[in-house]
Amino acid sequence: MKSNSNQTYDVADMIQILAIRSSVENLVIDDESLAYLGDICQRASLRHAVQLLSPSSIVAKIKEHDKICKEDIEEVSALYLDAKSSARLLQEHQEKYIA
Template sequence: VVNRYIDEGVAELVPGVLFIDEVHMLDMECFSYMNRALESSLSPIVIFATNRGICNVRGTDISSPHGIPVDLLDRLVIIRSETYGPADMIQILAIRAQVEELVVDEESLAYLGEIGQQASLRHAVQLLSPASIVAKMNGRDGICKADLEEVCSLYLDAKSSAKLLQEQQERYIT
């Protein structure tokens, strides 16, 4: 099918790098297309990213590592990654604050690092912007720990939100 589409001019495969994040969200039809496309001489380098372990391939009852069909999984090289430690998180948060031109003291960066360890790095990064607004509302140019504590009282991370919903499920419409 892919080669026919290329021959007809309906589709085009451009050599290069294709990065697919959240690959576990693809369904069997997408994986079949990818499997066939990878056999082409014009096949790009394909990088899949996912944070899933064993789960069903989307739209099927087939359980597979990372939600990727086994026939495609056999053709992949899997790169093991490690979770970030506290020092790494603080460094990433400091770089992000610098990019956003935010002033954050060391105590606040350490606190954000703790939040990143407990919740997620994404959540810690997302707190920078509202904390900056709170700091400005309080007449400061830089973010301090009190600003982060105030913001943390307003915004939940995904895990805390799910836990709260579970605990208070009788209060919600199902």
């Protein structure tokens, strides 16, 4: 893991951070889901992936899953846009907003 905050993390580092964060929050998550969150980190950001953990846990509990699975993350990910996607969406539909 890199210590300088100006450097980027590689996917393995981000997955490790997500695993640690999950553990700290007492969330049970499978390896496939961590890998999927790693993909989200690459597309969006580590911050966005971390922010998906808690709502994914809630969805998992509602669906009576014993751990967070990829399906739970996909459902939550469809509801929450990362900053880049949100900005792109606003840009694409700017004519629909009051100037």
